[in-house]
Amino acid sequence: MALDLNQTISFSPLHRLQWEEAQQKDVILYPEGMVELNQSSAAILKLCDGKSTPDQIVSTLEQQFSATGLQKDVHQFLEIALNNGWVQQP
Amino acid sequence: MAGSNNLNITPPRWLLAELTYKCPLQCPYCSNPLDYAKYPQELSTEDWKRVLSQARKMGAVQLGLSGGEPLTRQDLPEIVQHARELGYYSNLITSGYGLNEDKIIALKEAGLDHIQVSIQASTQELNDHLAGTESYLHKREVARLVKKHDYPMVLCVVIHRENIHQMQQILEMAEELGADYLEVANTQYYGWAHVNRDQLLPTREQFLEAEEIAQAYKEKVVGKMKIYYVIPDFYEDRPKACMNGWGTTFLTIAPDGVALPCHSARELPGLDCPNVNDHSIEEIWHDSKAFNFFRGDDWMQEPCRSCDEKEKDKGGCRCQAYIMTGDMHSTDPVCSKSPQHHLIDEAVQSARNSALSTEEKPLVFRNSKNSKLHF
Ligand code: SF4
Numbered sequence A: 001m002a003l004d005l006n007q008t009i010s011f012s013p014l015h016r017l018q019w020e021e022a023q024q025k026d027v028i029l030y031p032e033g034m035v036e037l038n039q040s041s042a043a044i045l046k047l048c049d050g051k052s053t054p055d056q057i058v059s060t061l062e063q064q065f066s067a068t069g070l071q072k073d074v075h076q077f078l079e080i081a082l083n084n085g086w087v088q089q090p
Numbered sequence B: 001m002a003g004s005n006n007l008n009i010t011p012p013r014w015l016l017a018e019l020t021y022k023c024p025l026q027c028p029y030c031s032n033p034l035d036y037a038k039y040p041q042e043l044s045t046e047d048w049k050r051v052l053s054q055a056r057k058m059g060a061v062q063l064g065l066s067g068g069e070p071l072t073r074q075d076l077p078e079i080v081q082h083a084r085e086l087g088y089y090s091n092l093i094t095s096g097y098g099l100n101e102d103k104i105i106a107l108k109e110a111g112l113d114h115i116q117v118s119i120q121a122s123t124q125e126l127n128d129h130l131a132g133t134e135s136y137l138h139k140r141e142v143a144r145l146v147k148k149h150d151y152p153m154v155l156c157v158v159i160h161r162e163n164i165h166q167m168q169q170i171l172e173m174a175e176e177l178g179a180d181y182l183e184v185a186n187t188q189y190y191g192w193a194h195v196n197r198d199q200l201l202p203t204r205e206q207f208l209e210a211e212e213i214a215q216a217y218k219e220k221v222v223g224k225m226k227i228y229y230v231i232p233d234f235y236e237d238r239p240k241a242c243m244n245g246w247g248t249t250f251l252t253i254a255p256d257g258v259a260l261p262c263h264s265a266r267e268l269p270g271l272d273c274p275n276v277n278d279h280s281i282e283e284i285w286h287d288s289k290a291f292n293f294f295r296g297d298d299w300m301q302e303p304c305r306s307c308d309e310k311e312k313d314k315g316g317c318r319c320q321a322y323i324m325t326g327d328m329h330s331t332d333p334v335c336s337k338s339p340q341h342h343l344i345d346e347a348v349q350s351a352r353n354s355a356l357s358t359e360e361k362p363l364v365f366r367n368s369k370n371s372k373l374h375f
């Protein structure tokens, strides 16, 4: 599945994103499985609110981290997330 | 209890709560211990809540609610709610028997995350024969209701010689029912499946054909339905890593409160598995003899001890080593380097003879009457 830049993106209702105190990490939980996230992946996923498009997410992140040139990495990660079913587009 | 000098103990991530051994079904491959009827005692609601709290504090996050049939516990919604409050992701592993729309809604409100329904076959006749109970149509209805109430739906079908020829139909059935995940689990030969191995183990040809069908289907439904294909290790030349490493990840609590490093570990001799009525989860995980027994690799015999693959498969399954060789320390005989690998070949041959024979032994169904023959 390819990322559609014109569509909004939302976190999948069939998964749960949660902070794990014991691991000091955000994780994605789904039936009988778990993925541990690094800080930047977690930050991206938290912005998948069903209202923002991929590039709106990029600019929010660039502000949040006072950085530029994040577009390529964010697109890449969102595509992985899409193919894993963690996020979805309408 | 043995001393805890092991500083590298990782915390449990998975808690498997076997709430009860009671089950209206009688699957001949059930992984419950053969002598389960010897342990009719069950933990109370308060006990389960305490266990959940203690394990969560250590870092457990995935919770399996299984059995037997967990729906026979009337306090299931209360246990689920407690789990939700603690932040567990809770998985109900059920035959679907006794599940109706009201209960599905109540469990959702209590905070249940996912329901896994097992189906025995793709046709009513075979399903009901294997389950030892009329249950097929109801299971299909349950699967529909699970979807309707927005749970991720996982179907689980255990594969063996009686249903392996239905592989294509099983995959189609799962897709038609709208499963998000399909677990196609080849039978693992412990517990009841071990007793019935001659009747259940598919031939190599059957296995290869079924695997090809499943792999092709995986491609077809990519992005729509995830297929987990659990291989039958009898046809591999390396064993599976037992429980991701003994006492590293998984914690099973049996209905009577006995804590097990693997759900089959009750059958291993001399482990003295501790009970949650006597010890906290923290003590059990760190200090008990049972949980330290196969930690690390000091316990290994040759050829595992000096093998460069030991990090990968940890010498294989301890229960399989015990059940096949009589020594729970030995190399899992599935491994082609095992001096006892011929035991696997013999088992395969024996099942093949049985498949070709005209007078096959009947299956031994899992029920209290048959269980009592084992103690
Ligand atoms: S495998 Fe079958 S008999 Fe065993 S607990 Fe599950 S549903 Fe019951």
Ligand code: SF4
Pocket (backbone or CB within 6 Å): B238, B239, B303, B304, B305, B307, B308, B309, B310, B311, B313, B314, B315, B316, B331, B332, B335, B336, B337, B338
């Ligand atoms: S000899 Fe032991 S450690 Fe080596 S591959 Fe076989 S089971 Fe694994």
